[in-house]
Amino acid sequence: MIGIIGGGQLCKMMVMEAKKMGLRTAALDPEPRCPAHGIADVHIVAAFDDRQAFEDLTAQCDVLTYEFEHIDAAALRALERRGAKVYPTAASLEVIQDKQRQKEAMAAAGIPVPAFLPAESAEDVRRAGETFGYPLMLKNRAGGYDGKGNVLVEDENEIEQACAALSTGGKKRSFIVEAYVRLLMEISVLACRSVNGEVRVYPVAMNHHEDSILVRTVVPAPLPDSVSESAMALASDVMDVFRGVGMFCVEMFVQSDHTLLVNEVAPRPHNSGHYTIEACVTSQFENHIRAMAGLPLGDPSLVKPAAMRNILGRGAAGPAKVLGMEKALGIPGAKVHIYGKEISKPQRKMGHLTVTAADAGLAAKLADEAAALIVITS
Amino acid sequence: MIGIIGGGQLCKMMVMEAKKMGLRTAALDPEPRCPAHGIADVHIVAAFDDRQAFEDLTAQCDVLTYEFEHIDAAALRALERRGAKVYPTAASLEVIQDKQRQKEAMAAAGIPVPAFLPAESAEDVRRAGETFGYPLMLKNRAGGYDGKGNVLVEDENEIEQACAALSTGGKKRSFIVEAYVRLLMEISVLACRSVNGEVRVYPVAMNHHEDSILVRTVVPAPLPDSVSESAMALASDVMDVFRGVGMFCVEMFVQSDHTLLVNEVAPRPHNSGHYTIEACVTSQFENHIRAMAGLPLGDPSLVKPAAMRNILGRGAAGPAKVLGMEKALGIPGAKVHIYGKEISKPQRKMGHLTVTAADAGLAAKLADEAAALIVITS
Numbered sequence: 001m002i003g004i005i006g007g008g009q010l011c012k013m014m015v016m017e018a019k020k021m022g023l024r025t026a027a028l029d030p031e032p033r034c035p036a037h038g039i040a041d042v043h044i045v046a047a048f049d050d051r052q053a054f055e056d057l058t059a060q061c062d063v064l065t066y067e068f069e070h071i072d073a074a075a076l077r078a079l080e081r082r083g084a085k086v087y088p089t090a091a092s093l094e095v096i097q098d099k100q101r102q103k104e105a106m107a108a109a110g111i112p113v114p115a116f117l118p119a120e121s122a123e124d125v126r127r128a129g130e131t132f133g134y135p136l137m138l139k140n141r142a143g144g145y146d147g148k149g150n151v152l153v154e155d156e157n158e159i160e161q162a163c164a165a166l167s168t169g170g171k172k173r174s175f176i177v178e179a180y181v182r183l184l185m186e187i188s189v190l191a192c193r194s195v196n197g198e199v200r201v202y203p204v205a206m207n208h209h210e211d212s213i214l215v216r217t218v219v220p221a222p223l224p225d226s227v228s229e230s231a232m233a234l235a236s237d238v239m240d241v242f243r244g245v246g247m248f249c250v251e252m253f254v255q256s257d258h259t260l261l262v263n264e265v266a267p268r269p270h271n272s273g274h275y276t277i278e279a280c281v282t283s284q285f286e287n288h289i290r291a292m293a294g295l296p297l298g299d300p301s302l303v304k305p306a307a308m309r310n311i312l313g314r315g316a317a318g319p320a321k322v323l324g325m326e327k328a329l330g331i332p333g334a335k336v337h338i339y340g341k342e343i344s345k346p347q348r349k350m351g352h353l354t355v356t357a358a359d360a361g362l363a364a365k366l367a368d369e370a371a372a373l374i375v376i377t378s
Numbered sequence: 379m380i381g382i383i384g385g386g387q388l389c390k391m392m393v394m395e396a397k398k399m400g401l402r403t404a405a406l407d408p409e410p411r412c413p414a415h416g417i418a419d420v421h422i423v424a425a426f427d428d429r430q431a432f433e434d435l436t437a438q439c440d441v442l443t444y445e446f447e448h449i450d451a452a453a454l455r456a457l458e459r460r461g462a463k464v465y466p467t468a469a470s471l472e473v474i475q476d477k478q479r480q481k482e483a484m485a486a487a488g489i490p491v492p493a494f495l496p497a498e499s500a501e502d503v504r505r506a507g508e509t510f511g512y513p514l515m516l517k518n519r520a521g522g523y524d525g526k527g528n529v530l531v532e533d534e535n536e537i538e539q540a541c542a543a544l545s546t547g548g549k550k551r552s553f554i555v556e557a558y559v560r561l562l563m564e565i566s567v568l569a570c571r572s573v574n575g576e577v578r579v580y581p582v583a584m585n586h587h588e589d590s591i592l593v594r595t596v597v598p599a600p601l602p603d604s605v606s607e608s609a610m611a612l613a614s615d616v617m618d619v620f621r622g623v624g625m626f627c628v629e630m631f632v633q634s635d636h637t638l639l640v641n642e643v644a645p646r647p648h649n650s651g652h653y654t655i656e657a658c659v660t661s662q663f664e665n666h667i668r669a670m671a672g673l674p675l676g677d678p679s680l681v682k683p684a685a686m687r688n689i690l691g692r693g694a695a696g697p698a699k700v701l702g703m704e705k706a707l708g709i710p711g712a713k714v715h716i717y718g719k720e721i722s723k724p725q726r727k728m729g730h731l732t733v734t735a736a737d738a739g740l741a742a743k744l745a746d747e748a749a750a751l752i753v754i755t756s
Binding site: 012016019020021022023038039041278281282286290294295296298299303304322325326329330332333334335336337338339340351356 | 390394397398399400401416417419656659660664668672673674676677681682700703704707708710711712713714715716717718729734
């Protein structure tokens with residue numbers, strides 16, 4: 001029995017792979033009708049800070065994982081102390097969920113990252129600006145996702161406002177300041193390590209964001225082979241830094257001279273890896289399950305070029321309606337995934353689609369066409 | 379909401395595809411812990427001759443289908459009269475589930491089939507023997523599967539015994555007698571028609587049976603292109619005969635001169651089409667769902683050569699244990715499907731595995747290796 005904290009789309013897709021292999025799953029999520037509800041064998045309806053629920057989940061499961069990294073690592077550590085197997089481990093998670101510690105760990109291991117400094121105050125940010133120049137990227141050390149928790153600081157005059165914007169709720173926040181990177185493209189390299197130490201690295205995918213939310217992933221990324229090989233080797237090195245078990249996503253910047261910098265690491269299957277379901281021999285979700293279950297990892301290689309588009313909620317918030325499915329599926333090679341979230345909200349991830357095609361450019365074109373035909377709204 | 383009569387592995391695999399697309403499903407099966415239990419949104423626990431349960435299912439669903447063809451077609455017809463949409467229709471099913479009528483329909487449409495005659499008695503079989511010569515294939519007109527209901531009659535002296543063997547329970551049975559076909563290989567061609575009349579045909583797969591149970595499917599079948607093209611065209615012609623909606627499997631014999639004869643038609647996704655999950659752009663299960671839901675059909679073309687092996691229960695009947703999963707998954711390109719049946723019985727279909735590889739021969743070799751490593755037993 002595999003326990004999964006979080007019952008959203010990533011959990012749903014993990015559960016589907018576990019089911020295929022005859023493995024049982026339990027999901028913990030406060031939402032009674034979350035995407036994994038009705039597919040996971042057990043659904044514990046509880047808040048993510050409910051320590052008793054964590055214990056109930058642990059009691060039922062042989063191994064635990066999570067679909068998002070904003071979990072109380074101390075709670076996971078407490079479960080581990082009582083013998084629970086948690087993957088990735090609480091120790092990995094603690095380092096990764098603090099962006100300052102994450103970058104320190106990588107820099108110490110010789111992984112190229114953008115220049116960074118910790119900051120507790122506007123004054124600290126100002127000092128970083130003197131070192132790095134402007135613009136600067138100011139981030140919350142913890143808790144950000146989909147661009148939330150990140151602000152671009154164009155010059156010194158914007159510092160106070162940026163710090164205020166990242167300090168919602170009046171709580172004192174810690175920041176990390178990063179030198180701004182002029183980039184050619186943003187890429188993701190997924191990698192997986194099993195409990196047995198086996199590591200597999202996926203092909204290089206190119207990401208395109210709008211309003212800091214991932215919109216499109218195209219694979220293979222249009223890069224020279226030597227650069228792709230370097231990116232895959234770098235992802236493998238990052239797996240050694242965090243000694244992670246399970247799927248990891250290593251987000252990187254490609255600079256105009258084709259040098260690589262690691263931006264961030266996610267300790268889980270990732271939105272930019274959804275293409276692996278249709279386009280790779282083994283999906284990121286299957287390998288995550290295999291990794292935790294102590295099974296050999298599957299071949300991650302690409303079978304066919306692909307492009308993935310997220311399907312975000314549009315219009316007002318309300319009960320979700322899917323429009324245009326019959327049109328989108330008319331695009332050759334298009335596969336549509338609808339997560340089954342009951343409520344559509346603007347910019348909420350409601351589904352995604354993947355198109356496989358003879359080459360990546362065609363896949364991207366067809367994915368854009370399919371994405372224009374399908375609407376999820378209230 | 380899609381209703382599925384039968385909650386076995388075919389239902390489970392249909393449900394997984396429906397879930398992916400955000401469609402809801404209800405399964406009817408007497409077994410409380412059948413493979414589809416806990417994945418289908420609704421599970422009606424009822425016998426297959428429980429007409430009230432059929433009505434309950436119909437009341438909840440927009441469209442109905444079934445995972446096996448031995449259903450009371452009159453019950454389906456009664457549901458249709460009250461407005462239910464059943465695919466394939468009761469009219470198609472009635473013809474297909476009677477092997478004599480099935481062959482008559484095909485012969486009348488010019489589809490090549492083995493010579494056949496109906497038989498109600500040993501005397502009728504004897505007369506067929508005078509026409510066709512020996513050996514003969516004697517089959518029950520209705521109710522056979524996995525070779526049950528078929529007997530090879532080597533000569534006239536075996537007729538009485540063969541008729542008795544096919545008349546279990548002392549019930550009067552009707553037979554179909556077929557001329558024996560000396561075959562080069564047995565192939566399957568899957569085809570799908572949507573409610574909108576769109577037809578898609580899958581590549582040609584070669585089947586290997588042992589003890590009349592499918593053991594291995596390899597795709598593409600090792601045939602000249604012209605023969606494969608003829609087989610695909612023939613499958614398309616068969617779809618016109620039965621005006622079926624949904625996935626159909628057309629089983630054919632290839633004779634030594636490469637001429638084709640249609641053996642049998644199954645009005646549903648088929649064991650010999652499991653390879654489509656990993657090896658085709660669109661699986662047979664996804665296209666079955668799309669066909670019923672009025673969605674455009676997906677591309678059935680092969681992405682990678684593949685071989686599928688069934689995993690049959692071994693040893694005594696009892697609670698199922700899966701052994702060697704970690705070894706089987708170590709074979710490159712191997713994917714293992716475990717259906718989740720609680721009880722293992724000798725020769726029961728407990729799971730299957732598919733290996734994709736650079737060519738069909740290698741896939742077959744690796745699939746055999748993987749199959750030798752995994753055991754499901756009590």
